[in-house]
Each structure stands twice: as C-alpha cells, then as structure tokens.
Amino acid sequence: MSSPPDFPVMNILELKEKKGNYSGVVVEIGFGHGEFLQYLADVKLNFLIVGIEIASKYFKKVMYRILREGISNVVLLKEDARTVLYYAFEPNSIDEIYANFPDPWPKSGQGKRRITNEKSLRLIFSRLKKGGMFYLSTDSVILKEELLELMRERGMEIEKRLRPPFPIKTKYERKWQSSNKEIYYFIIKKRDEDNFGLEEREVIVTMPHVVMEASKSFLKDFIDKFKPFEKKEKGCHFKSERAFLANTEDEILIPILINEEFINQRIFVSLRRKGEEYILKLYERDKIIVTRCVLKALYSIKDFILRDFEVKIMRGNL
Numbered sequence: 001m002s003s004p005p006d007f008p009v010m011n012i013l014e015l016k017e018k019k020g021n022y023s024g025v026v027v028e029i030g031f032g033h034g035e036f037l038q039y040l041a042d043v044k045l046n047f048l049i050v051g052i053e054i055a056s057k058y059f060k061k062v063m064y065r066i067l068r069e070g071i072s073n074v075v076l077l078k079e080d081a082r083t084v085l086y087y088a089f090e091p092n093s094i095d096e097i098y099a100n101f102p103d104p105w106p107k108s109g110q111g112k113r114r115i116t117n118e119k120s121l122r123l124i125f126s127r128l129k130k131g132g133m134f135y136l137s138t139d140s141v142i143l144k145e146e147l148l149e150l151m152r153e154r155g156m157e158i159e160k161r162l163r164p165p166f167p168i169k170t171k172y173e174r175k176w177q178s179s180n181k182e183i184y185y186f187i188i189k190k191r192d193e194d195n196f197g198l199e200e201r202e203v204i205v206t207m208p209h210v211v212m213e214a215s216k217s218f219l220k221d222f223i224d225k226f227k228p229f230e231k232k233e234k235g236c237h238f239k240s241e242r243a244f245l246a247n248t249e250d251e252i253l254i255p256i257l258i259n260e261e262f263i264n265q266r267i268f269v270s271l272r273r274k275g276e277e278y279i280l281k282l283y284e285r286d287k288i289i290v291t292r293c294v295l296k297a298l299y300s301i302k303d304f305i306l307r308d309f310e311v312k313i314m315r316g317n318l
Contacts (some may be wrong), residue, residue, distance in 0.1 A: 008066045012289060015050065015088045016203075018075070018120045022048040024095035029081040029115065030054070030102050032170060034062035040098070041074045047095070052081045064133055081115070082123055086262040087289050089127045089205060096133045097124055098201045104140035116146035123262070126196040136186045137164070139176045144184045156194065161185040180243040195278040201235075201260070204290035208298055209281035210316030214309060219245075219252050222271060226254070229300060234258055236293035238300075247269075253283055256297045259269055267294060269301055277314060280305070 006281070031037040031051040051074060053059045059078045066074050077084050085094075095249045098219050105113045114120065115136075124134055138144060164173065165185055176183055204271040215221070223243050230239040241255040251272040258265045266282035280302060282288055295318075302318050305311055 003040065008071075009063060009075050010077055011287065012077065012079065012084060012088045013286065015075060015077065015084070018048070022046060022073070024048075025050060025093065025097070026096045027052065027085070027094055029097065029099045031062060032058050032100070032172065034058070034065060035170050036098065036100055036168055037062065037074065038071070038168075039064070039166065042190055045073060047073065049053040050084075052084050053074045053078060054080060062235060077204055078152065080263075082120060082262045085123050085127050086198075089253070091126050091198075091200070092129050092132075094132060096125045096135070096137070097128060098135045100137045100170050101139065101176075102136075102143070104138070104142050106140070106142055108306060114143065114146065115283065116143045116150070118150055119261075121147070121150050122196045125190055125194060126198050128190045128208075130190060130192045130194075132190045134186075134188045134190070135165070136188075137173050137183065138186075139181050139183050144186075147276075154194070156191070159187040160255060161187070201291055204292075204295060204318060206297055207281060207285055208290065208317060208318055209279060210302060211314045212278045212280070213276065213312040213314055214278050218309065218311070219249070219271065219273060221309065222252060222305070226304070231296070231300060231303075236296060238293060238297040240301075243271075249272075254301060258291075258293055260291060260293050263289065263291070265294070267297070269298060271301075278311075280316075280318070 025048050026040055026044055027050045028037050028040065029052050031053050037049065037051045051062065053062070053076070056078070059076065063076055066076065066157065099115055102115045105111065111117055128134060136147060148158065151220050163185070173183065223245070227244045228240045228242055237259040241258045243252050243254045245251070246253050251270055254269040254271070255265050256269060258267060265288060270281055270283040272279050282290065288294065298318055
C-alpha cells in the first residue's frame with residue numbers, strides 16, 4: 001500500500017494527482033459523523049477511501065478523528081460531491097460509491113441539488129467502473145421515487161432491501177429506526193452496456209499568463225477605467241467585481257465569479273508589475289480548477305487591456 005498522506009485533507013487538484021498502489025477507489029458522499037467512512041477504511045485496507053462532506057462541523061470532527069487514530073487510507077474533501085466526482089475522477093475509475101441518508105432537498109426548486117436527479121445520477125454512474133456499485137440508503141420517498149424512475153427508464157436492475165446491507169449503522173440510521181421510519185436500501189451495479197457519457201470538460205494544467213510592457217501609470221489607469229463585466233453563454237457564466245490594489249501597490253486583483261455545470265468558483269486575476277513588465281495571470285493558481293470558462297474570463301480582461309491601453313505583448317500563452 002502507498003505511504004500515508006501527511007494530512008488527510010485534500011483539494012480536488014491534489015486528489016486528481018494522487019498516486020499509489022491502492023487496489024481501487026471507494027467514495028462516500030456526505031460522510032456526516034464518519035462512522036461509515038471509518039468502517040470502509042477498516043474493511044477495505046487496500047483501497048483509497050475518499051470522503052466528501054460540505055458541512056464544516058462534521059468535516060472538522062472527522063478530520064481530527066482520522067488524524068488522532070492514524071487512519072492512512074482515507075482522504076477528505078470539503079466540497080460539493082458533484083464537483084469532486086466530475087473534476088477529480090476520470091470516467092469508469094471508481095469501484096464503489098456510497099450515499100447514506102443524503103439531504104432530500106424536499107422544497108420546490110431544490111430538485112437540482114438532489115443526489116437522485118438525472119444529472120447527479122448520470123455523473124455518479126459515469127464515474128463508476130464497469131461492474132462498479134452504487135449504494136443508497138434513505139428514508140426519503142422523494143429520493144426513492146426519483147432513483148427508481150431513472151432506473152426504470154434505463155432498464156437497469158436495482159436491488160431493494162428492507163434491512164441494512166452492512167453491520168455498521170450511522171447516527172441518522174439509528175435515529176430513523178428508533179422512530180419506526182421506513183428506510184430504503186438500494187444497491188445498483190453498473191453493467192458493461194451502461195453508457196452514462198457526459199460532456200467531459202478539459203482542465204488546463206499549464207499556467208495561463210501574458211507578459212506586457214506598458215506605461216508606469218498602467219495599474220492606476222487600469223483601476224480608473226475598469227468596470228465590472230458579466231458574460232453568459234451555454235455552460236459558462238462569469239461575472240467580475242471591482243478591481244482593487246493588493247497588499248502592495250505593484251499588484252491589482254480582480255475577483256471573478258465563475259459558474260459552470262458541477263462547479264462554482266470565485267477566482268482572483270492578478271495584474272502585477274515586475275520590473276519594467278506587467279504580468280496578467282491567475283492568483284493562487286494551485287487552488288483553481290482552470291477550465292475553459294476560467295480561460296474565457298482571462299481573455300476578457302486581456303481584450304479589455306488591448307482595447308483601452310497602449311501595451312506591447314512580450315510573451316505568454318493567452
């Protein structure tokens with residue numbers, strides 16, 4: 001087995017690059033109090049166990065337990081599960097995915113956030129290997145009916161159980177059982193013929209940047225002229241905020257909200273003076289998933305500079 005990580009918390013880019021001699025990968029979506037995640041780590045010692053949780057209080061609690069007990073085959077991500085599945089994993093790369101009592105999002109207009117809507121399920125099954133398994137435990141009739149409907153539409157077999165398939169019970173499972181609530185356990189195997197292909201979007205690994213020559217007053221003039229902008233097209237929506245000076249007078253930061261399918265990011269674009277040159281690039285590149293939409297936002301700023309200022313492009317890849 002590969003050497004244990006120094007720290008169990010990762011971001012998507014770190015997980016994407018993680019190497020090792022694990023037999024496979026298992027993902028739990030919304031690990032909550034972490035009982036089931038720890039069970040997986042114990043019974044699948046040769047697997048990399050990836051736990052995803054968006055709630056801070058649960059994430060911190062489980063993180064400290066993983067550190068305290070020295071569990072070496074678990075990594076944690078505090079992120080939307082759809083973002084992790086889409087950007088951290090290739091198609092047909094996960095052995096098993098578990099979702100224990102996910103939020104049913106029952107209110108009107110919340111359907112797009114459910115784990116059982118068509119987009120979410122297509123994403124889950126696209127990432128599972130052929131023969132991979134999806135396990136869903138829920139007390140929600142809404143989630144049950146959505147799941148069954150898609151499985152019927154695709155002609156997929158689904159195993160339904162009235163008793164839990166595993167010896168471990170989560171806190172929510174114990175809670176609902178003590179209330180005599182009906183619980184549904186579903187097990188679905190991805191068949192060889194199942195095709196859940198999604199449009200795969202390229203992630204840019206190089207540092208997008210451009211180096212320019214401009215006047216000494218370029219940064220001041222940029223702040224004076226720059227106006228927030230917004231662009232929206234199919235699959236890509238970005239909106240900038242006001243530019244501001246960073247901690248030094250030699251750098252400007254431009255915040256931009258990027259909205260794409262399965263991911264939302266707030267990035268900062270840096271315009272920095274270095275000697276006689278100015279560099280336009282992403283700020284904290286290692287924390288950004290650089291998609292085509294992110295590049296389009298960068299190009300918009302570059303186009304604004306070329307249109308409104310006298311600059312000379314020296315080099316770069318934008």
